Amino acid sequence: MPLFIVACGILALLLLIMYFKLNTFISLIIVSFGVALALGMPLGEIVKSIEAGLGGTLGHLALIFGLGAMLGKLIADAGGAQRIAITLIEKFGEKKIQWAIVVASFIIGIALFFEVGLVLLIPIVFAISKQLRVSILYLGIPMVAALSVTHGFLPPHPGPTVIAGEFGANIGEVLLYGFIIAIPTVILAGPVFTKIAKKIVPDSFNKTGNIASLGEQKVFKLEDTPSFGISVFTAMLPVILMSIATIITLVQNTMGIDDSKTFEIIRFVGDASTSMLLSLLVAVYTMGIARNIPIKTVMDSCTTAITHIGMMLLIIGGGGAFKQVLINGGVGDYVAELFKDTTFSPILLAWIIAAILRISLGSATVAALTTAGLVIPLLGQTDVNLALVVLATGAGSLIASHVNDAGFWMFKEYFGLSMKETFATWTLLETIISVAGLGFILLLSLFV
Known part of the structure; x- marks a missing residue:
């Protein structure tokens, strides 16, 4: 059975990464070859499928992901993020x-x-905690809740961006609906959950934590940083451009306004790649040239940003290769056949598959990409809103982060928690984001 072969492939992936300590990218490629052979794909098609999956995924994502990494690095290195906080x-x-x-x-x-956000914000949270004499976890839970929600639901983050590309969803709609879902989810998983966590594991709120592993952090004098307004504008510019284009396009479609050159230009500027490039150029000026920082220093920040995401890009590409093998090997069609006459919602199915894979594999991005390989054939049979399926996949891929996820260990070590306390705070927080996100997505699906 195709699903049994997929299960064996996922088990093999777990063994290669966790037991044999192989690099995630190498493990994904090995498993892609193994699953392709087990599914009986023609030998001449296997390498082509893997190359197509890797190239197709990175072709869509590399530009947005690369420009986004540079933009973030410029804001961080100029002190803009510190000024905002x-x-x-x-x-x-x-x-x-x-x-x-x-x-x-x-x-x-x-x-x-x-x-990057975690490493940047944790020293600030520790400093405020000491100054105000409040628990670091009291401030830390809302911080990681907001970072995790933006990571799971909002482009240009890799998960929602790459899945939007795989599903053929409008990235602007993903961003717009992602915002609607993200805000109440952050409130639930942040300030509201902090009160619950305090009752579940009260002792964890007395821990002092340890950020020595972060090394010496660059701290700016406030007067040496860009202004608050320009920092927020630079950080939010891609979101502003994409959102404006999406809203105008939705209004145009709803009111039946004829297309024109003006609408074409708006869509071009609001495209994710164009928005990111324009935002980066603005950041080069606002975070560099306008502050008399030499262009060489600004470009050095951009180069550093790219070197840091190189392996992440390869892992995403490896996930894309595995996804393509599942599609070309007929697994997606098999799943589509199973659910052919059912009224089961693709939104719910995408969330369930992504959640199972996330718990099994640890990586949210790999879980989301593998889900795409299983769900894509289903989407042709239904008129479901593709942006909501993207968000449901993202929500499922965040659930129950545990010992096979790097985020679990980062949170544990920085906040000085025991295993039990980490499960009761971090793991539970990620699950609340996932389940609450699904709830809000299903609610939104009644209206869009």
Whole structure:
């Protein structure tokens, strides 16, 4: 049975990564070859499928992902992220400190990838915790909730961006609906969940944590950083451009307005790749040239950003290769046949498959890509909103982060928690994001 072969492939992937300690990319390619052979694919088609999957996935993603990494790095290196965090904390005041952390992490989380945002914000959270004499976990939970939600639901992050490309969904719609879902999800998983976690594991809120492993952090004097307004504008510019284009296109389609050169230009500027390029050029000026930083220093930041994401791009490409093998090997068609006469929602199915794979594999991006290989053949049989299927896949791929996910160990070590405390805080928080996200997606599906 095709599904039995897929299960064996996933088990082999787990063994290669966790037991034999092989690199994730190498493991994915080995398993792709193995599953292709087991599915009985013609030998001449196997390498072509793997190359097509890897190239097709990276062809769509590399430009957005690369430009996004550079944009985030420029904002971080110029002190823009620090300015956003500190200004919001001062504005909200001591009593609403959690909400300041949520808003700051959300804005920074849009511009920076999860791990980068975490490394950047944790020293700030530790400093505020010491200054206000509040628990680091009291501030840390809202911070990681906002970073995780933006990572799972909002382009240009790799998960939602690559899945939108695989499903053929409008990336602007994914962004717009992602925002609608992200805001209540962050509130539930952040400030609301903190109160619950305090009752479940009260001792964890007394831990002092340890960020020595982060090394010496670059701290700016506030007067040496860009202004708050320009920092937020630079971080949010790709979101603004994509959202404007999506809203105008939705209004045009709803009101039946004839197409014109103006609408064509708006769609061009609002395309994810164009938006990211324009935003990067603005960042080169606002975070560099306008502050008299030499262009060589600005370009060095861009180069560093790319070197840091090289392996991540290969892993995503490896996930794309595995996904293509599942499609070309007939597994997706087999799943489509199983659900042919059912009323089962593709949104729910995508979430369930992504959740099972996430728990098994650890990597949210690999889980989401593998889900695409199983769900794509189903989408032709239904008129479901593709943007919502993208978001459901993203939500499923966040569930129950545990010992096979790097995020679990980062959270545990930085906040000085025991295994039990990490499961009761981090793992539960990720599950709340996943389940609440699904709930809001299903609710939204009634209206769009």
